[in-house]
């Protein structure tokens with residue numbers, strides 16, 4: 001956390017209780033030291049391992065960024081090649097996991113991902129061996145090597161889980177991963193069954209790079225809580241997926257585009273934004289952030305990418321036009337100015353994807369395909385100095401009530 005961020009006050013977010021102050025939603029509570037990512041919420045800057053995301057988005061591949069986040073440094077050519085090859089060998093899933101995904105083909109993909117990640121963990125011998133070692137308090141060099149391998153497997157398998165769900169949901173045969181393709185290109189190939197076009201691959205690559213880590217949002221915190229009990233790494237990631245699914249977190253990207261489609265015309269933006277300012281009114285999805293009190297730097301990049309895309313291929317459903325009109329209203333509205341609410345990463349990220357033919361219910365799953373690296377890197381970092389998460393609650397109910405048998409109630 002940078003100095004600027006520390007300055008943010010939690011005024012109004014502290015609840016009084018008979019036991020003392022409650023930091024509602026753990027706002028600004030520090031849970032650990034980290035060297036993985038940093039956010040300057042006042043200036044709108046995000047770094048992965050010290051590198052600005054704008055530089056990584058311009059120059060890197062997802063594999064390079066994943067290596068950076070996991071291992072703490074940019075890889076040299078040999079390290080990147082070895083890492084990429086290892087990921088390629090881990091892409092396949094157990095047949096029982098594939099069956100689970102198939103059985104959940106009619107459910108929202110996030111349910112299937114939660115289940116498939118947890119299931120796959122039960123079949124990964126390395127994961128089980130690691131969990132057994134952790135149980136007896138062993139986490140030495142050998143176990144750490146195992147832990148990094150498990151982490152790499154989770155990164156490698158997530159695109160396969162999502163692509164298989166997409167295929168099953170459309171009644172199509174699944175397409176096995178191809179080893180000659182990059183992480184992003186193979187993902188698109190497994191979804192759509194053809195060599196992906198360069199612009200779509202670039203879009204996915206950008207999406208994967210920009211979502212890779214973000215300090216400790218709800219999903220990453222969830223992963224910490226589960227990992228801190230020394231449960232296994234797949235279970236911690238399955239729990240993180242569950243947290244990501246919510247519309248206040250990763251689920252907002254789907255909700256934002258669904259909202260633009262429903263609104264349908266930029267002329268309605270004023271009315272929609274006004275409604276969101278009323279007490280009890282619907283929140284605008286993709287707007288506001290716990291840490292950014294400035295424009296989210298990832299949103300800026302996605303906005304430009306979406307603009308380029310619609311300039312080239314058009315905006316037939318007017319979703320870019322609607323989003324632009326909503327943004328204008330927000331930026332000029334005292335309600336949003338006073339609360340320092342700006343578009344966040346989810347505001348723009350789905351627009352080009354939607355036009356590329358990716359259904360909106362797969363936006364959050366693709367977020368998980370990217371963020372899995374952040375989750376596992378944070379778990380590994382926390383296990384270096386593990387302590388179970390166990391906060392307290394202030395009990396405000398009665399004590400010592402007299403038990404009344406059911407017949408007398």
Ligand SMILES: CC(=O)SCCNC(=O)CCNC(=O)[C@H](O)C(C)(C)COP(=O)(O)OP(=O)(O)OC[C@H]1O[C@@H](n2cnc3c(N)ncnc32)[C@H](O)[C@@H]1OP(=O)(O)O
Pocket residue numbers: 025217247248249250252276277282283284285286287288289290291339341344345346
């Ligand atoms: C990848 C990500 O997870 S990015 C976040 C994705 N989530 C969304 O886009 C959902 C919409 N946004 C929100 O719900 C929130 O802004 C969150 C969840 C992101 C952050 O929540 P918090 O830090 O708890 O902010 P909080 O809810 O206290 O909001 C502060 C004030 O702004 C208002 N506000 C916050 N977001 C919005 C919004 N999107 N629309 C309208 N008002 C909003 C709140 O009502 C509150 O007003 P008040 O002070 O009058 O009560």
Ligand SMILES: O=C([O-])CC(=O)C(=O)O
Pocket residue numbers: 211213214216217218249290291344345
């Ligand atoms: O940091 C947060 O609370 C949410 C977020 O933007 C992310 O996880 O990318």
